Amino acid sequence: MERLIYFFLSVYIFIGDAYGQSESLRVIGVDEPPASYLADNGQAEGYVVDIVKALLAELNISTKIQISPEARVLNIAKNNANILLFSFSRTAFREHSFHWIGKVLTKKWQAFTTIDNTLEINSLQDLRQISNIGVVRGDVREEWLINRGFNNLYSVTYPAQNVRLLAKKRLPVIVYEQQGLSYICRQLGIENEFKSIFTVHQADVYLLMSKRTSPEVVANVTKAFYRLKQSGKLREISENWYSKLALLYPNMHVIEEDFISF
Known part of the structure; x- marks a missing residue:
């Protein structure tokens, strides 16, 4: 009987840990339309927001996507683990301060x-x-x-x-x-x-994770991102947004390597 109780307790703890990990992932973008912005309904929208939503679905994670001023986002990322940020230009100065997940556009x-x-x-x-x-x-x-x-x-x-x-x-x-x-x-x-x-x-612009995030979490998120790329999902999102933007702002962008270049 004790063994049976221990077994169910172990299963409960394992599920709780997995749930806790998914809930602890915080996703924050900067206000840079049309890549990411807050819509009138208060929800995050945009070209890169759709990429992030697809990534979260691939990871089977449900969490709110936040939009905040860039200085605040960087400060949060500096002091916490499990922060997924978007969209940030990759520079030599920033190279060793984050885990770089994948390119999403060029500016x-x-x-x-x-x-x-x-x-x-x-x-x-x-x-x-x-x-x-x-x-x-x-x-x-x-x-x-x-x-x-x-x-x-x-x-x-x-x-x-x-x-x-x-x-x-x-x-x-x-x-x-x-x-x-x-x-x-x-x-x-x-x-x-x-x-x-x-x-x-x-500059090339990326999804990235805070430096304090564990290598295992970074590896899982990176693998999920490249599964989206290989499946054609990222190209699909880019083509959808290209069509939307072309109606409003013709001749301002192209698709290169599956991503929009602004």
Whole structure:
């Protein structure tokens, strides 16, 4: 009888541990439409959000997907295990601070100004001469520019704040990407009267996990991601979003290696 009780108790503990692991996985994305954003109903939506949902389904995990400012997401990831983050550009500075799960898109970082501005930028040195450059606090573009000695950055919490400031000509330049800028203009109900005057950098963007996460959990999530890629599910999601975005923003993106390039 004691053996039988021990057997059922062991099964209960094993199931409880497995359940606890799935429940303890926290999934947090940054506000960067159309890859990830909060819809009017308060739910996370977007191109990369759909990839994350497919990944969670592959892992048989049910958990809420959160959207938070980038600086807050990075701080949470720094201090906790089992944090799945998206979408973050992979840079040499960040390489050893996270576990990199898989690439989900490519972005061109561009310097934007208003269409009536005659400003010309031909190099990073030219960009250093600008009075203020709008960036998002904690964002990789802010980090990348700081690491290259820029001290003329104006940092805000959300990308839409910079777009409003640029539209009101309270900032001469912001660094962002074309697809996201067009999406925010549409959300704000303003005309996209901006132009790109310089390509700052091109970056691959990834799903990643916090450094404190165990190698076993990282391996399981990585394997699930590549099963989605091999099955064609990631390509399917990319083609679906490509079709949606092409109706609103034609000629702004392509599909490369199963992922959208903005």
